[in-house]
Amino acid sequence: MKIQEELFALRDEGYAAFQAKLIPGVPTTRIIGVQVPELRKLAKRYYKDPEHCRFLRTLPHDYYDEDLLHALLIAEEKDFACCLEETEAFLPFVDNWAVCDIFSPKAFSKHKEELLERIRVWAKSEKTYTCRFGIGMLMQHFLDADFDAAYLEIPAAVQSEEYYVNMMLAWFFATALAKQWEATIPYLENKRLARWTHNKAIQKARESYRISAEQKEYLKSLKC
Known part of the structure; x- marks a missing residue:
């Protein structure tokens, strides 16, 4: 009290x-x-x-x-x-x-190694905000010095009808494009994401100052 x-x-x-x-x-x-x-x-x-x-x-x-x-x-x-x-x-x-x-x-x-183990579990959760939290932690801790292209498979494997999960996925991939373009762009080129998430990730990336004008134009061509 x-x-x-x-x-x-x-x-x-x-x-x-x-x-x-x-x-x-x-x-x-x-x-x-x-x-x-x-x-x-x-x-x-x-x-x-x-x-x-x-x-x-x-x-x-x-x-x-x-x-x-x-x-x-x-x-x-x-x-x-x-x-x-x-x-x-x-x-x-x-x-x-x-x-x-x-x-x-x-x-x-x-404690990145232990954290990654839990992120893999959280990202698979059917609970909206547990899943969102897991993807958020991956975005915060594993897109810079500790990045491994294999980690992109964690959010790519998430399939959800929940708006707040899909918005986090779009945010994740937009950030990943800004930080790890070469490893991330194939996920858009090969349409690995659900259509709404795919287009929202492109939108958010094109709004980012960390994405070059040339990259933004290319992303525009990938909309579906």
């Missing part, structure tokens, strides 16, 4: 109304309206307080803002094993893109 009271003390009703428009699947009664910078401050403070452990055990939460805070608290956990355990416990309760996308544990960056 202490945490919930603090959240309500930070309530911004205008921000709550704004958030409600961005996450239409979340009832407005679940949105307190705490701005993200304030939530980040709370997460850093509460991580040092034993109170946060009890909070992490209290699932599901009553409010969307509590879910955001939960994700940010896990992100503060430095011990990888503990972080992964908390992540697995929380993922089934993630029910919107905003909580999913703010959820980025810092400990993951130093």
Whole structure:
């Protein structure tokens, strides 16, 4: 209750109304309206307080803002094993893109091999936001120095009717085109993705400043 009271003390009703428009699947009664910078401050403070452990055990939460805070608290956990355990416990309760996308544990960056094993599992999940989270983690951690062309098969194998999964897939491949063009472009040339995802990835890539004018024109020719 202490945490919930603090959240309500930070309530911004205008921000709550704004958030409600961005996450239409979340009832407005679940949105307190705490701005993200304030939530980040709370997460850093509460991580040092034993109170946060009890909070992490209290699932599901009553409010969307509590879910955001939960994700940010896990992100503060430095011990990888503990972080992964908390992540697995929380993922089934993630029910919107905003909580999913703010959820980025810092400990993951130093344990790539173990993380990749879990990404393979998450990406196969039938739960929308577990799958989205897995693809997001692959995009965040494996498109730069740790990239392997074989990793592109993980998102390419995902087949879903869920909008929020397919939007993440499009975002992933657009980012992959910007960072790893040669390895990624065959997935568009050979039409390996579902039509909507294929075209959305092209759209997002063509909107990117990291894609050259010549590449953008070529991508335009690949639309279907």
